[in-house]
Amino acid sequence: MKKTLLLSAAAALLCTVAARAETELTVYTAVEAEDLARYAETFNQDHPDIKINWVRDSTGVITAKLLAEKNNPQADVVWGLAATSLLVLKTEGMLEPYAPKGLDALSKNFRDGDNPPSWVGMDAWVAAICYNTVEGAKLGMTAPTSWMDLTKPEYAGHIVMPNPASSGTGFLDVSSWLQIFGEEKGWEYMDALHQNIQAYTHSGSKPCKMAAAGETVIGVSFAFRGAKSKAAGAPIDIIVPSEGIGWDMEATAIVAGTDAPEAAQTLVDWSISRKAMEMYNVGYAVVGIPGIAKPVEHFPAGIEDAMIDNDFEWAANNRSAILEEWTRRYDTKSEPRS
């Protein structure tokens, strides 16, 4: 009897020791899968006592999942989700404001404006045009250099862009055009562009993927995807339009109501550290702390200068209205082209 008691006490002790040694965090993310293991590994070099359980999906699915779980959140931290999605979560009161260590080093674009901030940025992903040089040459086209170029008749039926109603990248494009050209001119621009569109896709990476495979000539997508396809051997050029480019960032936030707040804070602290920024820089040309980023292979030059002064608050608060207008104008005509 005594023996069993002793044994179970020992077992209980062991368990608590084990528990203390390892806190588990459920982290929701939209970061590319091939980067996840590297991110967790690098983080564990500094914090071996915190184990990250990733839940990874595309931006839309993760956002929908977080919103659907609103009343019983499963995630402790969101690490690597579009800031525009985090803004939606913020307006629902789902994020825990926290000022991480080293906040001052971040460039002011890369943090929530409130104090303490509800989210902090990691790296930026920027819009870009993927242009298939082989197919373009076959059709005798010249490469576009600006957004305005895309409305030229020579590209009719050879441009693919994401549908903003189903893709975050698509919304990024539309909201940036409205900011670059102004509302009225912006819609006029899209009216003209619509005449040249071959298809609106549901995912933001797909237009570039289609351009890479020659399914279309011009894909309106983002630079990161283009660089990846180019590295895989696709005959594409990544073009930064001269008017400036829309961008969004990957960001980190603590989910309100987490039962491991200390570990969550440790992770967020680390997520904006120098070491983390260098880690992001492997795939992303623009990161949250200025002056750290080194050029990334296949990325076009001058991205940082081309980034527009994106008004995230305006975009988030007008998203519903913009999508309604876009759907009214272009989605009703979404008939097959045959």
Added chain:
Amino acid sequence: MDGTQIAMPPGKAVRLRVDRDGAIKRLFMVVIGLYLVIALALPLYAMMSRSLVTYSFDLTRYEFQVSDEAGNWGEPVSAAELNARLGRFAPTDLRTNTNGRLSATDFFPDFSFRSPVKYRLRGTTDNAPWLVGLDLKNTTAWQEYDSNTFRRVNLRPVASQGLQNYAEYFSNPALFSSIENSIFIATVSTVLTVVLAFGFAYAINRSCMPFKGSFRLVAMMPILVPSLLPGIALIYLFGNQGMLKEMLGGQSIYGPLGIVIGSVFFTFPHAFIIISTALSLADQRQYEAAESLRASKWRTFWIVTIPGARYGLISAAFVTFTLVITDFGLPKVIGGQYNVLAIDIYKQVIGQQNFEMGAVVSMILLIPAVVAFAVDRQMQKKQVSLLSARSVPFEPRPNRRFEMFCLAWCGAIAVFIMGIILVCQYAALVKFWPYDLSLSLNNYDFNRMDGGGWASYWNSIEMAALTAVIGTVVVFTGAYMVEKVDGFAAGRNVFQFLAMLPMAIPGMVLGLAYIFFFNNPANPLNAIYGTMAILVVSTVTHFYTVGHLTALTALKQIDAEFEPVASSLRQPFYRLFARVTVPVCLPAILDISIYLFVNAMTTVSAVVFLYSTQTTLASIAVLNMDDAGDIAPAAAMGMMIFYTNAVARILHAVVTRRVLVRTQAWRRR
């Protein structure tokens, strides 16, 4: 009290006593019925309530106070009153969706963000949300803002119940045209699939054509791959860089054409399995009678064969129709600009996080199920069992010309199916289509890609095995209770309805419904959320209907006389069930289990919201890789699923053959 009349007390009403057997049967039925209620009805109810949640700005909940330029506060005034005074918004303007915003400055026509005027805002009830920039406020205490901050104040809508979402849906031409498109696609695909599958099943069951076993295997192939895969293959074949692009004569594969071809591919086995079951049992005596009455072959076909298979044909048609109308994988990959209902759900839920409108579209997708149910009931009344205790099983006779025709028909379909699969395998091996055609195994290095790597592959196998075992028991027992229990008609009707329902429910809707229902702290079943259990439950439920119909079709062909005979011999029903029903239906039971297994391997939409870190699945990996642009690795993982399912299918064929020898000898003379 003089005894002239003795009043008898009224006797007990005569009621048929439920014997022990009947009681056990009912208990079983209640247990399985309960399963369907928890796994289907309640989540759907949660979904339906969601479709009725509407959002509007309730102006009575807010109170403003404005100062003059010197900072003296005026009287508090409610937003509703301000609106009435200004006539700014009509009641319909105040309707919105969950993302709605109403700028507070709209109530102050002379607002200027430079003015020194200050504003105060408070809620008059507990729930009066507003945003300052993106910061959520919800309080009854006065909050003070200067003009420059006040321009960033937006009121947020509050939820209430109503039909407003439906009204909005039907007044939106873009959404409404999706209904037409969906019905068009589904109808064309259904007609094509049923005709093709009927010919195929007829050749296999009613001719002496050679290579039947091989054809049967080929016919089942499409079920072994996720529905996204034919889309990928069609792009490689007929896309702008396609190998056979010229064959389309300038037509684009993106759009209805691609969806229809892909749909025929992936629904073919579903239709085939049902029609084949219906054709597999026939009474030789009817054909002998027809022949002795000198009826022509043609006439015999129309008055004996078709009526005998009628039930299977109609079931197959509805199954195909609902499969097509609820599939989102194909339209997503190859639909181009062609909007269909399932894509609308995707756009609403994933693109705009508008769960309410997603729920509305889902509710509209339920209509085919209701129609299917009504027709099914009508058909069932007329259905007679083909196989009575005195039946003589049909055995086809050789006929060379007919066999050549059958061979041609089946051969063409087999080439189509094999072609699609081979193209996928080719796609998986090519390094970079279409610019670097060298072959490599790079695309199989899943641990470098999205979707959980090889671990997800093993998870899928575990999930599929559990689904097959548990699902088959539940589905077959359920079907038996519906078909062979006498009395208790109301309960059986409800049960039958619940069993028909899953077919019409898009997996994505089921998955969402599960989140709403199971991820609720108040739900005692909350614990299964995020586990393998919820994946198994959702998958069994999602694929319940075809298994149920297969079981029913097989059970209908067993004469109802078996039950009374067993009963009169004082044999309990479970002995009859174990000794007669299960052995007779064993081919169907094995079909159900393999059906569940392969579908569990390929399902995407039902589980996309439900998997967790520990339970990533191979089929989800295909979707995620395709989404991330890794189309070749997606094809590679799809082919891994295919090979796994093919092995399972071969095992199934071996087992079935042995079982047929042991238990089905009575079918032959």
